[in-house]
Amino acid sequence: QSALTQPPTASGSPGQSVTISCTGTSSDVGGHNFVSWYQQFPGKAPKLMIHDVNKRPSGVPARFSGSKSGNTASLTISGLQAEDEADYYCSSYTDNNSYVFGTGTKVTVL
Amino acid sequence: QLQLQESGPGLVKPSETLSLTCTVSGASIRSSNYYWGWIRQPPGKGLELIGSMHYSGSTYDNPSLKSRVTLSVDTSKNQFSLKLTSVTAADTAVYYCAVTTVIMSAFDPWGQGALVSVSS
Numbered sequence: 001q002s003a004l005t006q007p008p009t010a011s012g013s014p015g016q017s018v019t020i021s022c023t024g025t026s027s028d029v030g031g032h033n034f035v036s037w038y039q040q041f042p043g044k045a046p047k048l049m050i051h052d053v054n055k056r057p058s059g060v061p062a063r064f065s066g067s068k069s070g071n072t073a074s075l076t077i078s079g080l081q082a083e084d085e086a087d088y089y090c091s092s093y094t095d096n097n098s099y100v101f102g103t104g105t106k107v108t109v110l
Numbered sequence: 111q112l113q114l115q116e117s118g119p120g121l122v123k124p125s126e127t128l129s130l131t132c133t134v135s136g137a138s139i140r141s142s143n144y145y146w147g148w149i150r151q152p153p154g155k156g157l158e159l160i161g162s163m164h165y166s167g168s169t170y171d172n173p174s175l176k177s178r179v180t181l182s183v184d185t186s187k188n189q190f191s192l193k194l195t196s197v198t199a200a201d202t203a204v205y206y207c208a209v210t211t212v213i214m215s216a217f218d219p220w221g222q223g224a225l226v227s228v229s230s
Contacts, residue, residue, distance in 0.1 A: 001173060003156060036216035038157075045206055045223050046157065051216035089157055093215050098170050101149075101157040 004029065004090055004102035011108040012080045020105045022073040022090035028100055030071035034093035037066055037075045039086050046089060050075060077107070085109045112136040114207045114221035122201075122228050128194040131184075132207030132221055139188045140165050145210040146183065146190040147217065150203040158203075160192065162210060170210075197228045 005023040012018040022029065022037075029035055035053045038046035048057055050066035053073065063078045073092070077084055090102035118130035130148070137144065147162030147170065162170040163181040171179070180193040194201060204225050208217040 032215075034215035038217075045220040046217075047220075048216050048218035051214050051218070057218065091157070091216070096171075096173060098172055099159045099162075099215075099217075101159065104156045 001028075001094060001096060001098060001100045004092060004100055006088075006090060006102040006105045008103070009106050009108065011110055012077075013110045014080055014082060016080050017076060017078045018080055018107060019074050019076045020088055020090075020107070022075070022092075022102045024071050024073075024092055024100070026071060027095040028092040029068065029073050031095060032093045033068070035066065035068055035073040036091045037064075038089045038091065039084075040089065041086050049088075080109055082109050112209060112219055114209065114219060116205060116207050116221045116224035118224060118226070120225060120227060122197055122226060123230050124198055124228055125196055128192070128197050128201060128205075128226055128228070130192045130205055130207075130224060130226070131189050132191070134188050134190070139183050139185055139190060142166070143211050143213075145170065145212075146181075147208050147210060148181070148192045149206045149208055149217065149220075150201075151206070151223075152200075152203040160194070160205075163190070164212075199228050202226065202228045 037050040040046040054066040113135045115133045145162040148160040178195045183190045204223040208220040
């Protein structure tokens with residue numbers, strides 16, 4: 001199974017919005033509403049930020065939101081803050097009864 | 111609160127078997143609610159599912175690794191384990207244990223991770 005495609009980098013100034021795309025196929029992103037997003041700081045384990053396309057776990061700030069259109073899912077960070085600078089990975093359930101992750105996006109706060 | 115902690119050797123020789131254990135606290139390994147899984151991350155690279163298993167025996171697998179992977183649970187110690195056979199340098203990675211539930215198809219929480227290097 002091939003990794004989902006994400007842009008390597010994304011950036012924005014504090015207070016701005018940044019959107020990260022996650023492109024797959026009809027066998028993963030497009031075929032299931034089981035897309036999740038993870039935030040990872042250097043040397044740390046990933047942290048779940050969004051599940052089931054657009055649901056935020058308790059404790060995740062409301063400035064993080066998710067959506068999906070066709071084979072592409074997106075994570076939007078509204079009102080970007082310095083502490084949002086991290087790597088972000090998407091993931092999707094697949095037709096093969098498995099999970100595939102995205103290639104990862106490094107978000108930089110300018 | 112569910113917590114996970116990986117343990118195992120940090121160095122494995124090529125062609126040998128990598129073995130890791132994840133100790134679970136805050137939930138029973140026998141619970142019907144959880145899939146117990148392993149995910150790895152080679153240095154500087156992205157995440158890759160190794161596999162997940164439910165106590166009933168059902169699994170999520172990575173087809174590219176399935177032939178080398180054995181997942182198991184130890185109910186007496188509330189632990190689950192990973193064995194990866196015939197390792198090469200390409201298997202050098204941080205290995206995370208993580209949990210999905212039957213009602214939420216996402217990995218949460220994760221263990222802190224264990225770096226395993228494959229080298230002679």
